[in-house]
Amino acid sequence: MRSESYKILLIEDNPDDFFLIKEVLEIEGYYFNVNHAETLQEGLKLFDEDHFDIILLDLGLPDSEGFSTFTKTYTHAQDVPIIILTGLHDEEIGVKAVREGAQDYLVKGQVDSYLMSRAIKYAIERKRLFQSIKEREERLKIITDNMQDIVGQIDVRGNFTYISPSIEKILGYEVEDYIGRPFFELDKLKNVILNPKFSLTPYKAEFKVKSKDGPFVWLECIGSPLLDDNNQSVGGIFSARDVTERKKAEIALHESEVKFRTILESSPDSITVTDLNMNIIECNRATIDMYHASSKEEIMGLNASELIEPNDIPKLAKIVGQTLSKMESVTFELNLYKRDGTIFPAELSGNVIVDTSGIPVAFVAITKDITQRKMAEEQIKQSLKEKEMLLKEIHHRVKNNLMIISSLLNLQSQYIKDKASLDIFKESQNRARSMALIHERLYQSTDLKRIDFGDYIRTLTNELFRTFLANPELINLKIDVEDIFLDINTAIPLGLIVNELVTNSFKHAFPKGKSGTIIVDFHSEDEKFILAVCDDGIGFPQSLDFKNTDSLGLQLVNRLTDQIDGEIELNRSKGTEFKVKFKEIKI
Structure with missing residues (x-):
């Protein structure tokens, strides 16, 4: 005799089948305490009132027929193993019931005592095992429910059977919003996770999912399939981490690199990047063309000194040192070598590339032939x-x-x-x-448009002095002038003014051998130039208006003063003083 004892709920409406099954159980020697119900309603009532180790269920009952009999029972008693009792023609329904949660099915009339008792024992043990697994899953669920990452499981169709509550924090959805839905609507990735070949090496992928509020969230997903004993996929598990900020940074970096590459390749000038040892680590198409190289590889890796005429290498070394010390852009000229050995002049604009800490890591140079x-x-x-x-x-x-x-x-x-x-x-x-x-001053000067007008006044007045004075001792000529350079357009009319005013002093200021002094003064003052010619002679007649006179010389002085946009003043207080103020004519 065996000591195992099992309490069985048999729901069977056929009395003959009931006694046959009870007899078969008693022959095997196990202690089976069988409670019998002829309808589904009666059976479920008995189940609620007592504890049972297993349910033996006939699918054809007075109050329930076919597969729905199993579903109603299974829904009511999920924690208890169920064995389906079928006839020869109901075997297909039995198979379906097993797929949906029944522990086994037996065909009435084809079961002996050994097969019956073994089926019951194995069903109970499997259910206990499943219950143990379920408890472990519950503990695992507690862990996954509290993880920051999304953890989930999909069935063989790719629909969610579990997803952790972190889905709400990351995507804004409730767990219930996702259960039963396809895997993030990503059929391709779903199929990869379910692929048995990724059972040993989990599949890793990144994708973006639209959050409930609208913005997309980037997820980094690691998944692998769940396999049965035949290595066939029955579902998949995965974890997904929010990598939106990292992805934004990567996208921004990529966009920056694309822009940099576009600018680099669009530049008509050569652009090269070297490390601190002057080895070329990047260049654009214009560089290849400028050096007449056959390919980019012919330039990459060269040291910059290999492209520079030897006499200019010390110059480059000095400039590089200055650039590193001052950390600012510098422009200079060098002679460079094309790849065929031809020397050509080039202009380089260089600067230092620094890392996020401000430490120099490379040089960039823009070079023009x-x-x-x-x-x-x-x-x-x-x-x-x-x-x-x-x-x-x-x-x-x-x-x-x-x-x-x-x-x-x-x-x-x-x-x-x-x-x-x-x-x-x-x-x-x-x-x-x-x-x-x-x-004469102009063709003798290095500047063919401007002359030193102070020097000109000295020369001109001394010539006039020698021309008009028979006795030089009578007149004292004083010249006080600055060395100011004037444009030819100002110098010619101003020279004629000096000639006329000095000539007038020589001719009219000292009649009958009278002695005196003539002063010529020329200087700048507040962005203006002032020319003054004065003498201490008999003075300019009070009755004479120097701006309205028949004198050709004074008419020239007035017109020439207007020509240089100047102003002329006459002071009669001490002899005669003409003063001309003007700004240099800009043409």
């Missing part, structure tokens, strides 16, 4: 030199022509007896010489 620019500069220099020579020649010829006019006037004056007419010839001669003197 300036061969054409150098050729153009040389052509411009040559052209400018030719133009300077031509302009000097023009000034020389103008000066000579003016001197010829002055000489002609001098010759012509020798035949004039009338003093008034002779004075007119002499004044015209002096005017021509004053202009000739400016052109």
Whole structure:
């Protein structure tokens, strides 16, 4: 006799089948305490009133028929193992019931005592085992429910059978919103997780899922299949971590790299990046073209010194040192080698690349082949030199022509007896010489457009002094001028003004051999220039308006002052003083 004791609930409406089953159980020798019910309602009532180790269930009952009999019983008594009793024609329903949770099915009339008792014992043991597994799953669920990551399980169709509460924190959904739904609507990834080949090495993937509030969340998922004894997938398990911030950073970095690469390859100038030892670690297409290289690989890895004309290597080393110490951009010129050995001039703009801590990690250089620019500069220099020579020649010829006019006037004056007419010839001669003197200064100067007007005044007034004074000891000529450079457009009219005013002082200020002083002053003051010519002679007539006079000399002075946008003043308090104020004409 065996000591095992099992309490059985037999739901069977056929009395003959009931006694047959009870007899079969008694033959095997186990102690089976059998409680019998003829309807499903009666059986479920007995189940609620007592404790049973197993239910033997006939599917054809007066109050329930077919597979629904099992589903009703299973729903009511999920914790107790159920064995289905079927007839020969109901075997398919028995198989279906086992798939849905029954422990086994037996065909009535084909079961002996040994098979019956073994089926009952195994059903009870399997149920206990399943219960133990269920308890472990409950403990595991407590752990997964409290994890920050999403943990879940899918069935063989890829639908969620479990998902941890962290889904609410990460995606905003309740757990109930996901149970029964397809795996994040991602059929391809679902099929991968269910693939048996990933049972030893879990599959890892990243994907984005729309949260309940709208924004997408990036998840990093690790999953593997659940396999049966035949290595067939029966579902899958996975964990998913929110990597949105990391993904945003990666996407931003990628976009930055794409922009950098686009800018790099779009630049018409060579762009190279080197490490701190000047080894080239990156370059663009323009670099390959500039050096006449066959490919990028021909440039990558070279040391920058291999591309530089040897005499310029010390210069580069010095500039690199300065760049590292000052951490600022620098532009310089070097002679470089093309890959065929040809030397060409280049302009480099370099700077330091630093890491997030501000530590230098590399150099970047933008390089231009300036061969054409150098050729153009040389052509411009040559052209400018030719133009300077031509302009000097023009000034020389103008000066000579003016001197010829002055000489002609001098010759012509020798035949004039009338003093008034002779004075007119002499004044015209002096005017021509004053202009000739400016052109002489210009062709003798390195600056063909500007002259030192202070030096010009000294030369002009001394020539006038020698021209008009028979006895130089009578007149004291004082010259107080700054060395100011004036444009030719200002110098010529101002030179004529100086000629007229100084000539007037020599001719009219000291009649009948009277002695005195003439002062010529020229200086700058508050962005203006001031020319003053004064004497301590007999003074300018009170009755004479110098701006409305028949004197050709004063008419020239007024018109020439207007020409340089100046102002002229007359002071009669101590002799005669003319003062001209102007700004230099800008053209």
